Amino acid sequence: MSKTFDRFASLAFLVLGVAFVVGSQNISASAYGSNVGPNIFPMGLGSLQILLSLRLFYETFKYKQEGEKEKQKLDYKRFLIILVAALFYVLLLEEIGYVISTFLFLLVGFQTMQKGKWLNSVIISGAFSFGVYLLYVEVLDGTLPGLPTWLGL
Amino acid sequence: MGAIDYLLDGFATALQWQNIIFAFVGVLIGTVVGVLPGIGPISGVALLIPVTASLTSGLPPEAAATSAIILLAGVYYGAMYGGSTTSILLNTPGESSSVVTVLDGYPMAKQGRAGVALSIAAIGSFFAGLVSLVGLVFLAEPLSEVALKLSPADEFSLMILGLCALSGLAGKSVTKALMMTVFGLLIATIGLDNVSGVARFTFDMPELYSGLEFLTIAVGVFALGEVFKTILERDINEGEIAKISRILPTKQDLKESAGPILRGSLVGFFKGIVPGSGATLASFLAYLLEKKISKTPEKFGKGAIAGVAAPESANNAASGGAMIPLLTLGIPGTGTTAVLMGALIMYNVQPGPLLFEDHPSIAWGLIASMFIGNVMLLILNMPLVKVFAKLIETPPKYLIPMIVAISVFGVYAVRVSVFDLVLLLLCGLVGYFLAKNDFPMAPLVLGLVLGPMIENNLRRALTTSNGDFSIFIQKPVSLVFLIIAVLWITVPLIMKMRGKKVIVNEE
Known part of the structure; x- marks a missing residue:
């Protein structure tokens, strides 16, 4: 359990809960034919989220001191490249x-x-992108953005 | 008409050629999903929703929903078969429900009995699938009739019970699980309110009027979340794969595993019906039970066939049993059934007591197709197990980027919006970091799916009581549900405080 992460998370969820409670004040309080308006549910849930976040924040103080546990090395480089590419x-x-x-x-x-095996990579990515496009657009009549018009094809 | 007549009608639906194909594709992909590490049943089902949506787009609405749910359910129970393959051959479970299978499955493989272990797992799964289906056939009618008599207040409390049941056992911290539940319910309120038509939390953004799409969130937190985990943690196994020689079990093997399969099926089935427990817990319990009643408990962990047969039967029976609360009450008890429910709702089919009355062909067609699917799985998993074992060697190099591409394709095909694609990536990121820190994702999805219904019932109940909240404790049925819900959360907490170990369900 990461104390820092949980503290940040509890604060983030606290803000979220407050945001929903505040936001629900702007929703009209009653619906036609009913005295229970669309604001009740989000307001109640927001309050519940606030309570739970406070509870989690309190719990983080009781976490046992994190020992010198060997930290797992995360591969941020690969991850960031793929994330940005995505x-x-x-x-x-x-x-x-x-x-x-x-x-x-x-x-x-x-x-x-x-890295490496460029030919395989090119073949597989080409087959996947063309295959999915042809199958979905031509066979199943779905819509996907086609080739850009400025290519003049 | 009795259950049997309905079931026969269901077979008429399930045996239509396109539904046989859908069932086959479903169980085939399910097995693949089960075998491939890094992609579990829940992300498999979520990923396939958009694919099935486009495949069934030409069919009339009811037939489309039937075919789609047949395929998606096939992925769900098919994955339970496939999950054992990596446990036995590679010492790494394909998914959490096969974690205990490793304990005896891998030692069996080391002794050269990998094939036998795999086939016993398949036979056990098959038998368990049948047991849970028979239970489903006979429990579905009476349960949904009882459920029809529930008032809005009762239904509200029942759904609260469902949420608490899942949160109480989902992950290490109950607080975190509850937070995720409430988070799911909260984001479900975004969009137009279905009762009054008032826009809520939309900030005048047109994308938000219809609410955050369930599909986008489910694919994001499960499929992309798992992909990010694999990339970041280099979660790639390089162990040696055991060889499969003899596949057919001997008479002695069958004799030794008959009892465990039967007991495992029953344990799994009843565990499955109870919301929140799911396949993982069922397999743990079945294993512990076998070890306890065995005359030779010292053999467990060293390749006892009962240690493979019991948990593998249990997880499959549990996946069948979990269909019962989903179909009859409209309350999914696990993350995967929550995703299945979201899929049905996408087709405008509301799971719950009315399902059997309004859409008998969907409900019974699905049940009948599960019989057929289980037979297909047995055939797929016995002679073809060597082919599936090859799948383990699929290089993650190609698999991981392709899962991202399939997620993007699926969400775009259904939503046709870049907003949803960005939301998809965001959900993947949030999902990974939250899940890594023990914030479970299943309650989030369950909250998202059940949110609108809980709110409807809450408001209907409050309207009849003129805004008096005490209606929920005045109605006896509702009160009982709420008491059970409270106990569900508090009992594990008290047990933890007393220092007892509580097995939690991870998906």
Whole structure:
């Protein structure tokens, strides 16, 4: 159990609870034909969240001192590359189309997971992005952003 | 009409060619999901919701819902079969419900009996699947009839009980589990209120009017959360895979495992019905039970076949048993059934007592298809187990980025919005960090799914009582539910305070 994380989390959830309670003040208090309005439920839940967050905050003081436990080494580099790539992927999806964005994301993803075997990576990402697009758009009549129009194809 | 007639009608639905295919695809993917480490039943089901949504888009609404739920349920119980494969061959459970199988499964594999262990696991799973289905057939009608008599106040309290049951056993800290439950309920209130039509917490953003999509959140916290975990923690096993030689068990093996399979099935089934306990706990209990009543308890841990048969039967029976509260009461008892419920709601099908009356072909079609699916699984898992074992060697290099791509594709196919894709990534991040610090995700999803219904019943009950909250303790049925709910949370707490070890359910 990480004391720091739990403290931050309890504070974040506390803020969230307060936000919902405050926000529910702006919702009209009664609905037609009923004296129980749409504000009751979120307000009650928000208050409950506040109480629970306080409880968790209190609990963090009772955590046993964290020993010199060997910290697990986290692979932040790979993670950040893939996360940023995924972010670009979803933001560019509608701009450059499904096939290109998926192909690029997979290529970056495969190479980040493990370098080398470029040919395999290219073939698999190409097959996946084209395959999914063809199957979904042509066979199942779904909609995905196609190739960008500025390619002039 | 009795249960048997309904069941026969169900078989007529389940035996339509497209439903046979859906069941087959479901159990096949389920087995694969079970075998592949790093992707469990819950993320498997969540990932496949959008895929099934596009596959069934050409069918009429009711048939589409039937086919979709047949496939998704197939993934759920199929994963219970597949989970044992890595436990036995690789000493790493494919998912949490197969954790105990490792204890005796891997030693068996080391003794060269991997094939026997795998086939006993498959036979046990098959038998357990049948036991839980028979229970489902006979309990479904009476339970849903009782459930129909519940007033809004009773239903509200029953759902509170469901939430408390899951939170009480989900993870190490009850406070954290409750926080996640409330968090789920809170984000369920975003969007237009279905009673009054008032916009809540939308900040005039058009994306928020229909509320945060269940699918996006489920795929994010489960599928992407697991992917991030695998990347960050290099959660990649490089152990040696045991060889499979002989597959068919000997007569002696069958004789030794008959009892454990039967007891495991019963334990699992009853554990499954109780909300919140789920397959993991069931397999633990079944294993402990076998060890306790065995004449040779010292053999356990060294390759006793009973130590494979009992937990594997139990986890499969539990997954069948968990369908009972979902279908009859509309209360999912585990994370995976909560995701299944979300899928049904996406098809405008409300699980619960009315399901059997309004949509008998969905309810009974699903039950009948589970019989068929279990037969398929037995066939898939006995002769083809060597093929599935090869899957373990799938390089994570390709698997991990592809899961991200499938998540993005699925969410975009259903929602067609970049907003949801960003939300998806955000949920993955939040899901990973919260889950890593023992904030369980299953209560969040359950809260999200049950939120609108809890609120409806709360407001209907309060309207009849003119805003008087005491209605929930004046109605006897509701009072009983609430008392059980309180006990469910407090009893494990008291046990923990007394220093007893409480087994928690992790999914």
